[in-house]
Amino acid sequence: MANIADTASTLTDRRITLEQLRAFVMVAEGGSFAGASLDLGRTQSAVTQSLKKLEQILDCVLLERRQGHFAGLTIEGARFLPMAKEILARLSDAVGSFQRPPLAGRIRLGVPDDFDVLDIHGVLSRCLDMNPELRIEVTSAMSGTIVDMFNAGEIDVALLNRARGESPNVGGAPRKVLRSEPLFWVGREKSALGQFSTVPLVGFPGGCTYRKTMLLAMQRVGKPSYLAYTSSSYENIRKAVSAGLGIAVLPRGSVGRDHVILGAEEDFPPLPEAELVMVANARDDLYRKFAAFLESSPSVADAVRRLSSAA
Structure with missing residues (x-):
């Protein structure tokens, strides 16, 4: 073939x-x-x-x-x-460009390091192609840092990672859940929780939803743990798990082919789903229109539709 x-x-x-x-x-x-x-x-x-x-x-x-x-x-x-x-x-963008006026101005966008953010780079590239008078300044950081920057007025539109049930502290800013993914404990090989006296964990730096979720889950079952490896890189996190340096919490789409999922059979505690949430500064019409563009982009819209269907 x-x-x-x-x-x-x-x-x-x-x-x-x-x-x-x-x-x-x-x-x-x-x-x-x-x-x-x-x-x-x-x-x-x-x-x-x-x-x-x-x-x-x-x-x-x-x-x-x-x-x-x-x-x-x-x-x-x-x-x-x-x-x-x-x-x-x-095709969707071409049709949409005739249905809405072009965007112009400056937008500061925050995206989380601790989420494989859809096709955000492709979405932004297409947006700039369609709106030559628009300037987008992107900051990538842990979700906790993005929240702080949004509240400080340093970001106009933010994509945030959170565990389902959590509510980001962004005041009364409108928010929209764009995507939801299950979280999994993953390791290099099948390992029962009981075989560890203290569980070595692999995670992102402070401010990461996965890190917080992982540590809280261990606390709930009274299991001692420590961060054996910390990195802000998804690739490094996956490699550390593959090398057997510890146990990580990752969404389904980020689990490596050589990783083993650990669950109830191995006595690992249940985990909530991770959600990608968009918030926008409601005081400026440009920010609301840009947020609407992101939401209507095919990769985002498809995720939102599947999420709504599953609800």
Whole structure:
């Protein structure tokens, strides 16, 4: 079969439809054929046939299937996903640019280090392409630091990571949950909680929601623990877990292929879901419009829709 890198030009093939691309992205990000069929308002059989047709056109297998269920992306599927998302995002932005006035001015945006923030870089790039008079200044920090900067008036729009049930202290600023993900204990190998006299933990610096959640969970079950490795880098956190330096708490999308999930069977305490929340300074119309743009961007809107469907 053809390598996906050699078939990029195939994306101009008129046989490929937006319906096929939407079905692929929905299944890849939603994790099931049934969920994608509900989101698209089509039968599961129609979605399945649409995906098979896309694979035939590209001459490669994009999805792993087990007993008729989605089991993950193939290597080719993982490489094709950002291309498909980019096409859909560009189309959505092009249509949207004719439905709303251009943005102009300066916006200070805060994004959390402790969350794999959707496709924020792609979203901002497209926003700047569409709004040449707009200037965006991005600060990336731990969620706790982002909250402090927002309250100090140093940030206009903020994306914050929080554990479900927590309420960020941002006064009366309007807020919107953009995404929710389950959290997991992860290690290099299967390990029962009881085998540790003191649990070595791998985590982000202070101000991180995962770190706070991890430490509180250990306190609730009365288990001594210590931070064996601290880093603000997702990659370093994953590598530390892979090297066996300790146990970490990570969202589903950040769990490494060589990580082992530890749960009730190993006596690890339950964890809340992590939520990505957007807050905006309501005193300026520009900030509200920019927040609305972020929320309507395909990668964000799809996450919000799936979250609403699950509620």
